[in-house]
Amino acid sequence: MSRETxxxxxxxxxxxxxRGEQSAEAATRAAxxxxxxxxxxxxxxxxxxxxxxxxxxxxxxxxxxxxxLGPLAGVPISLKDNIAxxxxxxxAGSRMLAGYRSPFDATVTERLRAAGxxxxxxxxxxxxxxxxxxTTGVAGPARNPWDAERVAGGSSGGxxxxxxxxxxxxxxxxxxxxxxxxxxxxCGVVGLKPTYGRVSRYGVVAYASSLEQVGVLARxxxxxxxxxxxxxxxxxxxxxxxxxxxxxxxxxxxxxAAGLRIGVPEGFVDKARAADPAVAEAIDxxxxxxxxxxxxxxPVRLEELDAAVAAYYVIxxxxxxxxxxxxxxxxxxxRTSETGLGLGELIAxxxxxxxxxxxxxxxxxxxFALSAGYHDAFYARAGQVRRKLANAVAGAWDxxxxxxxxxSPVRAWRLDQRFDDPTAVYAMDVFTVLANLCGLPALSVxxxxxxxxxxxxLQFMAPAFEEATLVRAGRAVQAWRGALPMPTGGPx
Amino acid sequence: MTVHVDQALLQHVAKLARIEVASExxxxxxxAFAAMVAMAERLADVEVGDLEPMxxxxxxxxxxxxxxAGAVLPPQALEANAPRFGAGGFVVPRVVE
Numbered sequence: 001m002s003r004e005t006x007x008x009x010x011x012x013x014x015x016x017x018x019r020g021e022q023s024a025e026a027a028t029r030a031a032x033x034x035x036x037x038x039x040x041x042x043x044x045x046x047x048x049x050x051x052x053x054x055x056x057x058x059x060x061x062x063x064x065x066x067x068x069l070g071p072l073a074g075v076p077i078s079l080k081d082n083i084a085x086x087x088x089x090x091x092a093g094s095r096m097l098a099g100y101r102s103p104f105d106a107t108v109t110e111r112l113r114a115a116g117x118x119x120x121x122x123x124x125x126x127x128x129x130x131x132x133x134x135t136t137g138v139a140g141p142a143r144n145p146w147d148a149e150r151v152a153g154g155s156s157g158g159x160x161x162x163x164x165x166x167x168x169x170x171x172x173x174x175x176x177x178x179x180x181x182x183x184x185x186x187c188g189v190v191g192l193k194p195t196y197g198r199v200s201r202y203g204v205v206a207y208a209s210s211l212e213q214v215g216v217l218a219r220x221x222x223x224x225x226x227x228x229x230x231x232x233x234x235x236x237x238x239x240x241x242x243x244x245x246x247x248x249x250x251x252x253x254x255x256x257a258a259g260l261r262i263g264v265p266e267g268f269v270d271k272a273r274a275a276d277p278a279v280a281e282a283i284d285x286x287x288x289x290x291x292x293x294x295x296x297x298x299p300v301r302l303e304e305l306d307a308a309v310a311a312y313y314v315i316x317x318x319x320x321x322x323x324x325x326x327x328x329x330x331x332x333x334x335r336t337s338e339t340g341l342g343l344g345e346l347i348a349x350x351x352x353x354x355x356x357x358x359x360x361x362x363x364x365x366x367x368f369a370l371s372a373g374y375h376d377a378f379y380a381r382a383g384q385v386r387r388k389l390a391n392a393v394a395g396a397w398d399x400x401x402x403x404x405x406x407x408s409p410v411r412a413w414r415l416d417q418r419f420d421d422p423t424a425v426y427a428m429d430v431f432t433v434l435a436n437l438c439g440l441p442a443l444s445v446x447x448x449x450x451x452x453x454x455x456x457x458l459q460f461m462a463p464a465f466e467e468a469t470l471v472r473a474g475r476a477v478q479a480w481r482g483a484l485p486m487p488t489g490g491p492x
Numbered sequence: 493m494t495v496h497v498d499q500a501l502l503q504h505v506a507k508l509a510r511i512e513v514a515s516e517x518x519x520x521x522x523x524a525f526a527a528m529v530a531m532a533e534r535l536a537d538v539e540v541g542d543l544e545p546m547x548x549x550x551x552x553x554x555x556x557x558x559x560x561a562g563a564v565l566p567p568q569a570l571e572a573n574a575p576r577f578g579a580g581g582f583v584v585p586r587v588v589e
Contacts, residue, residue, distance in 0.1 A: 234554060239556070313532065330584050364506060364521075365525070374493075381535045384538075384540035384545050387545060388543055423531045
């Protein structure tokens with residue numbers, strides 16, 4: 001699946017359409033063609049070709065009339081299948097929501113429409129966002145565009161694959177413990193998780209409410225920033241959306257690494273080295289490149305990284321067990337067709353029939369952590385560990401502007417690799433959960449791989465609402481790295 | 493705190509969670525659940541003193557808006573997603589004989 005010319009990013013597409021160098025319809029057809037050509041990768045759950053082309057033609061007509069265009073006018077963008085779009089099905093990757101069609105737009109969807117974006121369709125995900133590989137959803141796995149026998153990462157794997165193959169310039173995902181950044185890293189695209197509260201969660205299927213944010217996957221850092229600018233800002237329908245104006249990238253920051261203080265937590269890269277030396281080599285090389293470009297590398301001490309994974313999984317599953325309690329076959333979701341059951345049996349049967357194994361496991365852990373006799377030792381203690389981690393990260397900002405670490409400890413693993421112990425997969429989130437626990441923004445940027453072509457991501461974290469600093473750091477990586485090739489596709 | 497995870501604990505938690513664990517799956521599910529609990533037990537190794545548990549990120553939250561009804565979806569939009577709808581309302585399972 002090689003291409004000589006990579007598909008255009010968000011800004012290039014918007015500019016080409018605004019200048020009349022390309023029609024929105026042509027950009028949309030190219031994205032739809034890419035989706036069709038690589039349907040075997042499982043990126044899309046459903047394409048809305050007719051709706052997308054109708055929107056694109058409306059953009060072209062508006063331009064022909066000389067009307068002002070929105071900042072994303074004509075830019076093809078896909079939505080993770082847990083973000084509501086009016087009249088589209090919405091499954092969150094679960095049998096539980098089979099047949100459901102959303103009667104309303106999520107706030108982010110509404111804002112994309114207002115910005116002129118062309119909504120392509122729904123992309124694949126792990127069931128309710130619970131997974132690190134996009135293998136637990138009802139639509140089957142998303143496959144890595146660099147090697148179709150390997151995972152795409154998760155849970156927003158469909159978003160990452162769609163962007164990597166040029167089926168849209170960007171995609172909205174959600175990130176509860178790394179679900180935007182991890183697939184971005186494994187598929188070689190940019191993944192931006194905003195600060196908690198930066199983006200409204202209204203209309204997003206809830207998994208873990210104190211951790212998750214809508215994020216952006218795009219071909220480059222400025223493309224992700226442009227989409228974030230369009231979807232962010234206060235929202236009267238979400239009481240956790242911060243009362244702040246929308247994000248605005250600081251163009252004055254440029255791509256200059258000079259003066260950027262990059263905190264490098266001790267032991268983090270070595271942890272990746274033990275899991276996959278190629279990841280550590282790539283991160284070391286990128287950090288050395290940024291240092292040579294004028295950045296200062298600052299050693300930072302952050303302990304209890306392993307406990308972060310435990311704290312995350314206790315808190316996330318506890319919140320999931322309550323959020324998903326609404327799916328009882330009565331108020332929401334699939335209802336068993338069996339008759340003659342008592343109410344309790346009907347609820348349990350409906351849930352067991354339609355939740356997948358991983359979702360059931362996580363509900364069990366979350367219910368356990370909240371139950372009498374275990375609450376203090378697990379849920380409350382996880383909150384204390386979360387506080388300790390947040391305090392430690394807050395202390396680091398005295399000495400650095402961003403923290404840098406691998407996004408994933410390993411490159412994409414094989415789809416047929418079996419994990420009998422679910423916690424072996426949870427360990428893949430070791431570098432990403434910290435930003436969610438602390439509510440901080442984080443960015444994964446592809447870096448050069450010295451080994452095979454499988455992508456590797458460098459992750460930056462920044463203080464709350466400092467996404468502009470992430471954009472600056474990401475631009476610096478891109479300037480050092482140069483252009484990357486397109487995916488080769490197929491088995492290696 | 494070390495938790496002894498066995499099928500009895502699993503079935504107790506499953507009942508609370510309104511999940512059915514079939515007997516043929518009980519051994520495998522118990523093993524996976526035990527691994528997850530063992531992971532969570534690592535929290536006990538962290539010195540936390542009397543830190544206040546963090547339940548939400550410490551960011552600015554908006555003031556509560558006025559308690560006024562806003563626009564709502566028309567009944568037809570909601571009816572379309574109901575498993576059963578009749579006589580102007582959602583038809584739910586009988587809970588009182």
